Amino acid sequence: MYTAQESRQIEQQTARLLQTKRSQLHNLNPMQTALLAEELRTVINYYDWQYYVQATQVIPDVDYDYLFDLLKTIEQQHPELQTPESPTQRVARGLSTEFATVTHLVPMLSLDKAYSEADLLNWDTAVKKLTEREQVEYSVEPKFDGSSIAMVYENDLLVRGATRGNGTDGEDITNNLKTIPTIPLKAAFATKGIYRAEVRGEVVIDKLKFEQINQMRAKKGEALLSNPRNSAAGGLRLKDASKVGERKLEAFVFQLGIAFDANGNDITIPLLQKHTNGMSIMYDLGFKTPLKTRDESVHICANIEEVIAYCNHWKEHRKDFPYEIDGLVVKVNDLQLQDRCGATSHHPRWAIAYKFDARQAITIVERVEFQVGRTGAITPVAKLQTVNLSGANISNASLHNQDFISEKDIRIGDKVVLERAGDVIPYIVEVVIDERTGAEQPVVFPENCPSCGSRLVKPDGESVWRCINADCPAQVEERIIHYASKDAMDIRGLGVEIIRRFFQLGWLRTIEDIYRLNYEEIARLDGWGQKSADNLKASIEASKNRPLQQLIIGLGIRDVGNATAQTLAKAVTSVFDLPNYTLEQLTQLPDIGPKVAENIVGFFAEPQNLQLITALQQLGVNTQKTEADMPAEGGIFSGKTFLFTGSLQRLKRNEAEKIVEKNGGSILSSVSKNLNYLIVGAEPGSKLDKARKIAAIQILTEEEFFELLQNNG
Incomplete structure (x- = not known):
């Protein structure tokens, strides 16, 4: 699917994307944000393919999680950038064609993630609100760093085993799973009143056994396995099932996903009542579970404070665990309360993965290069002595700007502490001052643009040097x-x-x-x-036949994104009308403030930009309003503006927005006095807080929105 060159290009893209700070997102204009979101979708889809189809992990979890969370943050802040094919709208994509595809009895969703005690406390607050309980009991268990599986048992026999795949469908690897000694080929489910069940688990390799396998491979002159996780995933997908045993795989079960009685009734909740009861049943039936293994590692906590204490304990002792773990999974223990919490399309709301802190490494700053961004911003990038950290070879780290370098006193030749954490990845934590020899050299910013040679400027109040040559x-x-x-x-x-x-x-x-x-x-x-x-x-x-709205976006006017372009396209007949608009006229349009208006006026004041739209017209590009740009006449939402926040349950956000536009309404990109309706889904963002401060905005739930649609339709 991907050539070697494409893979290298995406890996280069990734190195650059990992230098993006969440705190910098608000500094990006809409065009930059849209480009960043598209790049993130591209690289995440690539790594999904590598992991789920090729059974190869080419990026550490912490990096993947950061990219995914960055994209999720952008889409939450800019709902107009969310696309149906975005990785955030599904669990993962892609299946190998070498194994038959099967559908899970219940979707295997991802887990939302917590990186701090504050994240756990916020999740606990949300759970209590959903369950209407003042206190919630939780179970905590290790988050194995292996390969997830789902096994179906009928009449006590293992009849099917599958990979997690895309969460809905997986690959049938039954024959390979049957070679793993810790997976029972027959289990006495009937003694529990269960005649069909789907069991979820994780295939792993003991760290000591993994080292022994590599020692044997080295003696035979064979390539060494990169890490236990990749070895487990690759072993599960070996075409020759007889060779799976050489990988010394083990399977831990972590959930009795669903259970049916002889009449086909779902008896999961009434039978189990609690998640930990299900784990005990699994143990009794001969499965390997975290419960009652070496460390009694499924732990019941009466409240979130006990959860935090237990997480802190394992943060300090993770190295003592015999298997690779990258965190702990916290679950609402009561299954009825789990049911109340529900799930998004991506993750259950009743569980969360607490991720351990990233490991650190020491490396050397060999040199510093300067990159030119799309707006002319100059970004220094440290070229590091390659170091392996959390399973990835790192050779670059953003130095962000001159202030960052000065604050940390980073010099060429310095030994530095490098970390791959949630906020900035990779990130130089500090300089190892005691290791300085005196030969280190200060980082000198160029006076001229590395691309065009123009003199750089540093605008007042900014920490970024810029090239202001439009022809750079x-x-x-x-x-x-x-x-x-x-x-x-x-x-x-x-x-x-x-x-x-x-x-x-x-x-x-x-x-x-x-x-x-x-x-x-x-x-x-x-x-x-x-x-x-x-x-x-x-x-x-x-x-050449795209709607006017897309042309306006393509021109690259600063701070003009989808919503603003849509507003402009509706207001004019042709792109050639825009140079005639004044600041006052522009600010009277919905969703256009003084800053954006100034950018629009300034753009069309430049002769080269007028020459551009003239040249495009002469080359046959549509510069006129099309039917796609026109609001629906006489629609029930005619003249009304809408904005969506949070996750919708009945349909995707872009589908809801199309319903609004089809009925004559307009979609805004942010909360303002021009907004008529804010539609609130699950887990709304800051837009809800802002809207509550403006009395004229009507705040509706998803169901109230559909009632509004039906009552007026």
């Missing part, structure tokens, strides 16, 4: 990438790396050059051919 090659390249992106002109086949290649070849120097490409030359490029060139041509030609 690095910035121009990024503008072209934005124009072709999915949220803008959606030119499929003209991705980031292809644009960079064409830019290096001199074929793309402006946005309008996209429509002047020579397809005969492209067809002669290595890896292309006539068919690929023809497909690209068709995609570029199709982009």
